[in-house]
Amino acid sequence: xxVGRVLDEDTQSILRMLPGQPFVSATAFAxxxxxxxxxxxxxxxxxxxxxxxxxxxxxxxxxxGFRVPQxxxxxxxxxxxxxxxxxxxxxxxxxxxxxxxxxxxxxxDDEGFNMGEEGDGWLHRILPVREELLAGHLDTLxxxxxxxxxxxxxxxxxxxxxxxxxxxxxxxxxxLIDPAILERWSSERGGMRSVESFRDWIAGRGDxxxxxxxxxxxxxxxxxxxxxxxxxxxxxxxxRWYVTATEARGEPLAFATEDEARxxxxxxxLRLQRLNDPGRWRELDxx
Numbered sequence: 001x002x003v004g005r006v007l008d009e010d011t012q013s014i015l016r017m018l019p020g021q022p023f024v025s026a027t028a029f030a031x032x033x034x035x036x037x038x039x040x041x042x043x044x045x046x047x048x049x050x051x052x053x054x055x056x057x058x059x060x061x062x063x064x065g066f067r068v069p070q071x072x073x074x075x076x077x078x079x080x081x082x083x084x085x086x087x088x089x090x091x092x093x094x095x096x097x098x099x100x101x102x103x104x105x106x107x108x109d110d111e112g113f114n115m116g117e118e119g120d121g122w123l124h125r126i127l128p129v130r131e132e133l134l135a136g137h138l139d140t141l142x143x144x145x146x147x148x149x150x151x152x153x154x155x156x157x158x159x160x161x162x163x164x165x166x167x168x169x170x171x172x173x174x175x176l177i178d179p180a181i182l183e184r185w186s187s188e189r190g191g192m193r194s195v196e197s198f199r200d201w202i203a204g205r206g207d208x209x210x211x212x213x214x215x216x217x218x219x220x221x222x223x224x225x226x227x228x229x230x231x232x233x234x235x236x237x238x239x240r241w242y243v244t245a246t247e248a249r250g251e252p253l254a255f256a257t258e259d260e261a262r263x264x265x266x267x268x269x270l271r272l273q274r275l276n277d278p279g280r281w282r283e284l285d286x287x
Contacts, residue, residue, distance in 0.1 A: 001028045001123060003051045003130065011049060018042065030120075047100055052130055054123040054174075061087075062105040064123070064171060066130045067098050072274045073133055074267040075099055081141035090144030101133075105147055105175045122174050128167035136251050136271060139189075140168045146177045146185055198238050199252045208232070208242070214269065218279035225250070225272060226284065229265045247272045 006026040007015075015024045020031030029050070046053050047065060055063040075092065078099055083089040087106040092099060129140050164172065164186075172182055202208070210228035218224045225247035232242050232254065239254035241261030250272055255261035273279070 001050055001052045001127060003027075003127070007049070014045075015049075047095070052123060052127050054126070056122070060107045062174060062176070063102060064126055064174060065100060065102045066133065067095070067100055068130065068133055069274065070094070070097055070099055071270045073099060073138075073271070076263070077138075077267070078141070081138065081144065083145045084147070088147055090141060101141075103144055103171070103175060107176075122170065125170040126167055126174060128165065129171055132165060132167065135249050135275070137165075139164060140171055142185070143168070143172055143175065143177060146172075146181050147175060198254050201238065202242060202244060202252050212265070213284040215282050215284050216269070216273055216276060216279050217282060218276045220276075223276040224279070225276065227265065227269050227272065229261060243268055245269075245272055247276070249275060 007024075007029075012024050012026070015022055015029045018031060019037040020033030022029060022031040029046070047067065051067045053063075053065045055061070075094055078092045078101065081090055082092045084091070084104070086104075088104050091102040091104065093102070094100075132140065208230050210230035212229040213226060215226045216224060225245055227243065227245040227247075227250070229243055230241070232238060232240055236254075239256045241255040241258055243253040243255070243261060243265045244250065245268065250268065253261075253264050253268060255264055269281075273281075
């Protein structure tokens with residue numbers, strides 16, 4: 001599927017020539033084919049063309065992928081979630097100015113669980129995960145580390161108590177993550193939230209003075225925001241430097257070194273700009 005755009009007529013014509021009696025529209029493509037018709041070249045074309053894709057194999061393997069701009073989700077951030085190998089886990093790959101994120105589940109379906117299953121409808125339910133990633137909500141990237149040998153049918157609408165969005169729960173179900181593992185992961189994350197977060201800590205520190213401060217003046221004044229870079233107090237448990245923004249979707253960040261902080265400052269500024277364009281930047285007196 002493509003998001004926020006349409007496929008041109010030439011691309012649609014190419015897609016219609018692929019095997020598997022393809023369904024092609026201005027925003028989507030679907031086909032059902034045998035293994036001998038499926039190729040790495042076809043995979044590459046799909047990943048080059050679409051913003052989100054899903055592969056379902058009746059013999060076991062499953063994959064969900066997203067194309068996202070590096071200006072919004074930097075490679076350095078996404079790479080921290082990469083796990084597994086070429087068969088299973090989360091792979092992060094640069095593709096020009098974008099990143100390709102591939103969630104893979106692999107298992108030989110000896111029990112035949114998948115023979116009566118179909119991949120129809122799953123991508124529509126999972127697609128909002130991409131928007132969550134673009135908004136800086138990265139919880140679903142952690143799901144790749146929970147893949148195992150569950151291999152059973154699962155309800156696509158898992159209970160809300162797992163702490164994920166509805167789309168995130170659909171992704172977990174599609175990747176056949178064991179509900180017991182998912183419950184334990186959710187519980188551990190809940191325990192982590194009980195400790196004071198950096199967001200809560202820095203929100204109460206009105207004494208911090210930034211060393212750099214920029215304002216993004218959006219064409220829509222309601223979308224304007226400021227972003228700040230500054231030093232944390234000596235011996236702060238969170239690090240030595242911080243980045244904060246007045247944009248509601250901004251994530252307060254802490255860093256150990258100035259170089260890391262300045263890179264994070266730049267990446268966060270670009271991510272938030274993408275969410276509020278058009279507009280322009282202007283430097284403010286940090287004091």
